[in-house]
Amino acid sequence: MIARLQIQLNSALYLRDPQSSDLGQKIVRESIFLINDIGFESFTFKKLSSVINSTEASIYRYFENKHRLLIYLISWYWSYLEYRITFETNNILTPEEKLRIVVRIITAKMDDDDHFPGISESVLQQIVINESDKTYLTKNVDQINKEGVFKGYKSLCETIASYMKEINPEFEFPVSLSSTCLEAAHQQLFFAIHLPRLSDLDKNGNIYDQSRQYLLTLIFNSLKK
Numbered sequence: 001m002i003a004r005l006q007i008q009l010n011s012a013l014y015l016r017d018p019q020s021s022d023l024g025q026k027i028v029r030e031s032i033f034l035i036n037d038i039g040f041e042s043f044t045f046k047k048l049s050s051v052i053n054s055t056e057a058s059i060y061r062y063f064e065n066k067h068r069l070l071i072y073l074i075s076w077y078w079s080y081l082e083y084r085i086t087f088e089t090n091n092i093l094t095p096e097e098k099l100r101i102v103v104r105i106i107t108a109k110m111d112d113d114d115h116f117p118g119i120s121e122s123v124l125q126q127i128v129i130n131e132s133d134k135t136y137l138t139k140n141v142d143q144i145n146k147e148g149v150f151k152g153y154k155s156l157c158e159t160i161a162s163y164m165k166e167i168n169p170e171f172e173f174p175v176s177l178s179s180t181c182l183e184a185a186h187q188q189l190f191f192a193i194h195l196p197r198l199s200d201l202d203k204n205g206n207i208y209d210q211s212r213q214y215l216l217t218l219i220f221n222s223l224k225k
Helices: 022-038 045-052 056-060 066-088 095-107 121-135 141-146 151-167 174-194 207-222
Strands: none
Touching: 022 045, 022 066, 022 121, 045 056, 066 095, 066 121, 066 151, 095 151, 095 174, 095 207, 121 174, 151 174, 174 207
16 A cells, blocks of 8 residues: 655745645646646636636635645645655765756656645646746745745755765855756656757757766766766
8 A cells, every 4th residue: 555645835836735635635736737837927827727627716715716725736846855755865965966866856757646646746847847936936036035935946956956066165155056946857758859959958858867968077077066
């Protein structure tokens, strides 16, 4: 029997914890498929309510608006990556090997994880690739940042940066390199598919493996003493 796990997120992300009820879990689960299917711009709570056979008002009891729901989903993904990284690097001694594990995890094509049956990680990854920039490229980013809604993303960046500092304590830009790599792991896939002149990744090949090689080269060349 596979144990079911739960990732705890900042309460500022929601009005009512969606993991606390069947309806909340359904809202999260079905919103992932709907956003991936029609895109965030076309996604509305009205359309979601039709999918889940509920009312718009019931969704608004969990999330203030669709932007907050998107932030919740993307934050869940970042926290899930950090969980995977922490678990898989737990008994690893060298920071170099830890970073290789990090790169493998953040660039891999995601499979669904049976430990989290309420979330389709494979579909959520596509939302991260296509929509994650929209979580912070907004006029009120400073205000929502004060609420701590990006805590999971920052924590993941800091974890990766700490491995970089172990390799080269004199390196001046570990957090910048860490956040650049996290963004590139998904942005380069988007470019390769939709704007190929902005990437060296070849969409006719395995873009996930190419992304991994790119980030390994970028990281370890940057950390050379």
